[in-house]
Amino acid sequence: MPITLPDLRGRTAVVTGASDGVGVEIARGLAGAGADVVLPVRNPAKGERAASRIRQTHPDARLTLRDLDLAHLDSVAALAVALLSEHAPIDLLVLNAGIVLLGDAERHVTDDGFELHFQTNFLGHFALVTALLPLLRERQTRVVVQCSLAAAVARVEWDDLQSTRRYRPLRAYGASKVALGLFGCELARRSAAAGWGVTVQLSHPGVVPDTGIAPAMRARAKGGAQHGIARFVGNSPGRAAESALLAAVEPAAPAAPDLFGPSGLLHFGGPAARQRPYRRITDPADGARIWSVAERLLAERVRPA
Numbered sequence: 001m002p003i004t005l006p007d008l009r010g011r012t013a014v015v016t017g018a019s020d021g022v023g024v025e026i027a028r029g030l031a032g033a034g035a036d037v038v039l040p041v042r043n044p045a046k047g048e049r050a051a052s053r054i055r056q057t058h059p060d061a062r063l064t065l066r067d068l069d070l071a072h073l074d075s076v077a078a079l080a081v082a083l084l085s086e087h088a089p090i091d092l093l094v095l096n097a098g099i100v101l102l103g104d105a106e107r108h109v110t111d112d113g114f115e116l117h118f119q120t121n122f123l124g125h126f127a128l129v130t131a132l133l134p135l136l137r138e139r140q141t142r143v144v145v146q147c148s149l150a151a152a153v154a155r156v157e158w159d160d161l162q163s164t165r166r167y168r169p170l171r172a173y174g175a176s177k178v179a180l181g182l183f184g185c186e187l188a189r190r191s192a193a194a195g196w197g198v199t200v201q202l203s204h205p206g207v208v209p210d211t212g213i214a215p216a217m218r219a220r221a222k223g224g225a226q227h228g229i230a231r232f233v234g235n236s237p238g239r240a241a242e243s244a245l246l247a248a249v250e251p252a253a254p255a256a257p258d259l260f261g262p263s264g265l266l267h268f269g270g271p272a273a274r275q276r277p278y279r280r281i282t283d284p285a286d287g288a289r290i291w292s293v294a295e296r297l298l299a300e301r302v303r304p305a
Helices: 021-032 044-057 073-085 116-131 133-139 169-194 213-221 225-233 242-249 284-300
Strands: 012-015 036-041 062-067 092-095 142-146 199-203 259-262 272-275
Touching: 012 021, 021 036, 021 044, 021 062, 021 092, 021 242, 036 044, 044 062, 062 073, 073 116, 073 133, 092 116, 092 242, 116 133, 116 169, 116 284, 142 169, 142 242, 169 199, 169 284, 199 242, 242 259, 242 272
Parallel strands: 012 036, 012 092, 036 062, 092 142, 142 199, 199 259
Antiparallel strands: 259 272
């Protein structure tokens, strides 16, 4: 049974990665509940198509497209500066955007000098959130951090954050999602300690056969048991979005985010429900470390010419 969201009229939500897949369904759910939804997108044409799809089910949806490419930190900074200068209200910020380059054995580096998964999935979001902290504190924003099942088994390689020595796409993706989860939990702790009023919840969509990542993962499974399980127990994008939607509206304990994800077999699919966060993303020492590392990397980056 689909979840029912409270009335969100008068509230503004920002959803990264909302031009397709699970992200557009998160935006659709929030718009259907009455929220004004901002869609920061890398590709304006895809953003327009996503907005049109949302308006097919919610003709009165209040949607705004903005430019954002997490793989270019100048784009992140430009969006943050614009929102700060406009004193934009942000009641909900969903960190949903992400990439995984399965099937591509080449290690890609952004113009900013960072491995592409690391920057797109984690560092770009870190830069955006920390730049927007004045607005988030003022509105006591709820931040939803979209993690991944991969974060349950992956790890951050502190001596190889950029995957320079051992690069595999799924390894780089998993590490970036662990880093993102660590950041989310650390944000919650810092907010609670300093009285910022920013609350954090975590989510993951499970396995979603109708998005780009699932077919590639099944192909790598080479017909094994995980292949069959993912094919038959995964969620549609609409149902997969329910985890983030629950995280957006459920009460959050200070300093201790919950994780919302599919409740079915292996958490691949099924109705969204509250779960125990993965141990790999809740360690306070690692959370403080990833925050410090991210600050240093952003301060030291060589700006593109």
